[in-house]
Amino acid sequence: MASMSRAALVSGAFVELADALVGEYDVLDLLRTLVDQCVVLLDASAAGILLADSHGNLQVLASTSEESHIVDVLQREAGAGPCVDAYRSGNVVTLSDIEAEEARYPDFRVAALSQGFHSVHAIPLRFRPRTIGSLSLFRREKGVLSDEDAIIGQALADVATISLLHERAARESATVNEQLQRALNSRVFIEQAKGVIAERNSINMDEAFIRLREHARSHQEPMHTSAANVIDSRIII
Template sequence: MGREQQLAEVLVGLADSLADDIDPVVLVERLADSCVRLTGADAVGVMVASSRGDLRPLAVTDEQAAFLEFFQLQADEGPCLDCFREGRRIDVPDLEGSRDRWPEVAPYAIRHGYGSLHGLPLRVHRQTVGAVNLLLHGTGGLSPIDLELAQALADVTAVALVNWNPEPLRPSDVSNRVQAALAAKAAVDIATGMLAQAGDLTMPAARAALHDYAGRRHQRLVDVAHALVRRSLTPDGVLHAHDAHDVHDVHDAHDARDVHDG
């Protein structure tokens, strides 16, 4: 698939999120995955501001990115935090040369295989509500056009995150909607943990089961998560449906092979 077609699909997907039934967790995960697919970043993390003004992780594409974001928050330093606080893009083409600026975070990132990164502001109506971390294993960073593309995707996502409407948004509206996104992320994390414990699964496998259940029933991920947390849906109900789907796929594959062999 060409890059133009990939970009078209990403923009259509993000535009679909401008609906009243937005699923904020899926939306921000889509942003992170799209940045990896389209810009050449090796990993992406998205953090948004809590009601207290500090950043909280909302989506990451892999474990190492999650650890780095968590470490930045613990150390209270790093490109992503500076990006949020200053409301502007932070480019770090060579982390080795940034040890003085971020004496804890830069060496930590280098030890975990990253050579460069970029922090992009997540903003709505000039109000910065979070930041996007683009991480690369090599030095040099991303090209200007890739950075512009990533910022455009972040801008579209931020608008969708606060559920755009024709009326001007007040600062409190933006903040409240971002808090709702954090609450949705917390519900999804709790539901994922419930599935992992009930099915003796890894967290990624449990998350996949949750996504599969929601997708096949055309429900929002956060709604399925809330149903699990409220106990109106049981973990076994989700996991057995996931297992049944796997068995069905195996039978379909066997049938297709039999037809082909015949």
């Protein structure tokens, strides 16, 4: 492959990944784009991604083939394998000859060889101290990736990692903002209800708040619900 052609393919891969991030992007689409590009660009026969859920349990999120999917599922279920170790350690794990790994990864060895894979390069999906999964590059030949392929593979993994962390942060931020808005809305109801109670009973606002809170507690309902009922004259406090 000519160097300019390789450069164009690499550039195109990053453009495609960037396109997958536009708007409310689909995480699964992003990950499938990543593994597909790994097989196109690198000396890899198949690729797969294990991603940790909120409890730290690995799940198979994307695979380029049924064979790589089977091997990744086995690693996840057994809790052992180079891709699991890449996630746990945060370091690249390379097996140049899977057949020679009977002592270290007996179950993985059997599964990988049965699917025709003889070497694997596992890259952690890591950004700074945080690791969220791993990218598996399976090969049908023995040996290791070239230095250039390893660098490109790491760059693709880094782009996916940063994108996934950004998506999670945005989702968490949206949840926090929603909770904050609910709190602000509730506060408006409560202030209005305090005014109604204070005027009706000729008491100050602090005493009105105490009465509103006592009513909410005695009826085992959120205070903003009691406040809304006061405002709508459904209850009198």
